[in-house]
Amino acid sequence: KQEVTQIPAALSVPEGENLVLNCSFTDSAIYNLQWFRQDPGKGLTSLLLIQSSQREQTSGRLNASLDKSSGRSTLYIAASQPGDSATYLCAVVSTGNQFYFGTGTSLTVIP
Amino acid sequence: GAVVSQHPSRVICKSGTSVKIECRSLDFQATTMFWYRQFPKKSLMLMATSNEGSKATYEQGVEKDKFLINHASLTLSTLTVTSAHPEDSSFYICSAWDRGLVKLFFGSGTQLSVL
Numbered sequence: 001k002q003e004v005t006q007i008p009a010a011l012s013v014p015e016g017e018n019l020v021l022n023c024s025f026t027d028s029a030i031y032n033l034q035w036f037r038q039d040p041g042k043g044l045t046s047l048l049l050i051q052s053s054q055r056e057q058t059s060g061r062l063n064a065s066l067d068k069s070s071g072r073s074t075l076y077i078a079a080s081q082p083g084d085s086a087t088y089l090c091a092v093v094s095t096g097n098q099f100y101f102g103t104g105t106s107l108t109v110i111p
Numbered sequence: 112g113a114v115v116s117q118h119p120s121r122v123i124c125k126s127g128t129s130v131k132i133e134c135r136s137l138d139f140q141a142t143t144m145f146w147y148r149q150f151p152k153k154s155l156m157l158m159a160t161s162n163e164g165s166k167a168t169y170e171q172g173v174e175k176d177k178f179l180i181n182h183a184s185l186t187l188s189t190l191t192v193t194s195a196h197p198e199d200s201s202f203y204i205c206s207a208w209d210r211g212l213v214k215l216f217f218g219s220g221t222q223l224s225v226l
Binding site: 101 | 217
């Protein structure tokens with residue numbers, strides 16, 4: 001069974017810092033990997049989607065990488081802002097179209 | 112840890128029939144649950160927010176008469192796809208908000224195939 005782990009569980013940084021969130025998974029037979037943002041009391045907002053054949057996706061200040069062989073993905077956030085404060089979830093979609101979500105990283109950006 | 116159970120995991124039905132999907136929070140009370148849909152090779156799309164004891168709030172473009180949501184208790188929300196058609200075939204996933212842990216937990220999803 002696929003297991004998805006996110007480290008760290010919580011992160012607090014001053015505004016303007018660049019930061020990296022980590023996601024690891026145990027089964028490399030994945031269809032794609034997605035990064036989501038969750039604001040308190042809200043549903044998910046999709047940030048980036050990386051297909052299994054891709055190694056990287058970028059959107060604005062966000063960059064996500066995927067290393068399937070090592071079972072890792074990172075989400076890089078450049079020049080962090082207070083508005084980036086949220087919980088970030090990664091989700092691995094298996095080739096059987098099953099979703100496996102990580103436990104999330106709670107990010108606080110201090111003004 | 113908190114668990115959200117979603118059933119069925121897979122359903123195949125004939126065009127014109129209705130399909131009900133259940134989402135249960137097993138060890139916490141969820142006043143708010145969310146329903147998502149995913150098309151192949153696309154990311155999750157939020158369909159609606161379900162609040163216990165009140166009407167669901169639907170996202171723009173989602174037909175409320177087509178996708179009936181009922182959140183009658185603090186542990187159960189249901190999504191009924193009424194008069195399903197092949198274009199409704201998709202992967203549906205629910206999530207439940209745990210206020211105590213301030214976290215969102217997800218069901219394992221339902222793959223709907225309409226013939």
